[in-house]
Amino acid sequence: MNQSINVRQMPNSGAKTSCQYCSLSNLCLPLALDNSDMKKLDDVVNRDRILNRGEQMFTQSAPFRSCFAVKSGAIKTSVITESGEEQITGFFMPGDLVGLDSMSDDTHASTAKALERTSVCEIPVDQLENLAHVMPDLQHHIFHLMSQEIRNSHQLSVLLSKNTAEERIAALLLSLSSRFHRRKLSSTHFSLPMARNDIANFLGLAVETVSRVFTRFQNQGLIRARGRDIELVNIEALQIMALGNPQA
Amino acid sequence: MNQSINVRQMPNSGAKTSCQYCSLSNLCLPLALDNSDMKKLDDVVNRDRILNRGEQMFTQSAPFRSCFAVKSGAIKTSVITESGEEQITGFFMPGDLVGLDSMSDDTHASTAKALERTSVCEIPVDQLENLAHVMPDLQHHIFHLMSQEIRNSHQLSVLLSKNTAEERIAALLLSLSSRFHRRKLSSTHFSLPMARNDIANFLGLAVETVSRVFTRFQNQGLIRARGRDIELVNIEALQIMALGNPQA
DNA sequence: CGAGTAATTTGACTCACATCAAAATACACA
DNA sequence: TGTGTATTTTGATGTGAGTCAAATTACTCG
Structure with missing residues (x-):
């Protein structure tokens, strides 16, 4: 116009x-x-x-x-x-x-x-x-x-067809991380643009499962999450996690 | 062919x-x-x-x-x-x-x-x-x-993320049916080009599940299956099945 | 700022489908 | 035409993630 x-x-x-x-x-x-x-x-x-x-x-x-x-x-x-x-x-x-x-x-x-x-x-x-x-x-x-x-x-x-809930979420976090990185933003500390609900829907999971995995990751020291604010603490571990069971 | x-x-x-x-x-x-x-x-x-x-x-x-x-x-x-x-x-x-x-x-x-x-x-x-x-x-x-x-x-x-095993398989059968139809072949009686294994992989299921669903469909009178030879007996029922739970 | 609503988390329980195991068919090829 | 291999089927069992329910935390907006 x-x-x-x-x-x-x-x-x-x-x-x-x-x-x-x-x-x-x-x-x-x-x-x-x-x-x-x-x-x-x-x-x-x-x-x-x-x-x-x-x-x-x-x-x-x-x-x-x-x-x-x-x-x-x-x-x-x-x-x-x-x-x-x-x-x-x-x-x-x-x-x-x-x-x-x-x-x-x-x-x-x-x-x-x-x-x-x-x-x-x-x-x-x-x-x-x-x-x-x-x-x-x-x-x-x-x-x-x-x-x-x-x-x-x-x-x-x-x-959706091959990975567990943990693997899916690890993969999503890493994907977001690399996309932020390509845009010259921090790849380890960012704010999720979407709600847990959207993550769940996208990954074919229940919201509750997403929430549980986030807290599990936090307890394992992989990430720090406060609401949408996410910090990737142990990227290597996340990468291994995202790969899924390699012996399969 | x-x-x-x-x-x-x-x-x-x-x-x-x-x-x-x-x-x-x-x-x-x-x-x-x-x-x-x-x-x-x-x-x-x-x-x-x-x-x-x-x-x-x-x-x-x-x-x-x-x-x-x-x-x-x-x-x-x-x-x-x-x-x-x-x-x-x-x-x-x-x-x-x-x-x-x-x-x-x-x-x-x-x-x-x-x-x-x-x-x-x-x-x-x-x-x-x-x-x-x-x-x-x-x-x-x-x-x-x-x-x-x-x-x-x-x-x-x-x-993959929203449908049950039965719904996925019904959807696949109907998809194949319509694709055969578009090629001027029978939409109700055809030979599956792929093995059960491929169907399972494609739909994110175990082979055993695919096999079980096929026999279940057969027992319910929805299809007739002998190996790869498939006849869709009750297409309407399959369509309803493929839609999934409509009250969700 | 505070009430109301939405989003997130946590817990208890259930189930659809995976997995493991083995038999029954189908199929390729010598 | 038979034999060895691959595919498909059937059964028994286990589990990851869904569902239901409820508490907690974060937002929104008057």
């Missing part, structure tokens, strides 16, 4: 930072692009849509018109089964692209909801597709992101 | 049926293309690679150079965890495209193995990407297939 505004980028809150100057450009779509291509991308992006905690970014079955890049905050996506149950399919952090599971379909395959106050860039898909076929690197990058998402989902399937 | 009839009508054995005359063109890549585009696709496809049962089409971590379209037979893909366990991530039937989880990466994210004698068309990715640049419809179609695969995997996650 207002892509012309981004001409001036000020180190100011609420400023419309162009892709070129966005601190996430090394994680997000611009990653693959040279400067001139980035300008074109810039023009189709609607910046700074803000979502409050709990607010939906899009809803399953609603018309699909845009993907969203997370700028700050965190998003969860979930699918609702015919019997009405929710299954969280992913957590998205700054730099991640949300909505790829609906690419080239006309309705959303999932629901996306903000876990905290979150700002996103909206990228209309028709324009993204147009750009992609004049910009080979962009097409390549989208293929890459989508295949990455397939792989993530396969990893989740492995976790 | 018998789309090979089309192959036969071309001169000499090992005949290269063009995409244009392939009976699977309405399921496979050509679906999205007009005649002139299809010719170009045709030129990059290596036809009629044959795999015997158990033979690997590609292996996890091996260099990724091609996707494969299944012509006849069946393929399973699986990922191997660091602890050496296999998780089957999908079953692929004629018309399906295998290898999308590795698109735009340089190594395969999974292993693909033939469940029975299988023939495939090999499509080099670099050429596929090049074609996609110049053919918007092809690009669009690939996006579509990849997002479809993300969704399939999400569905699997739902199954």
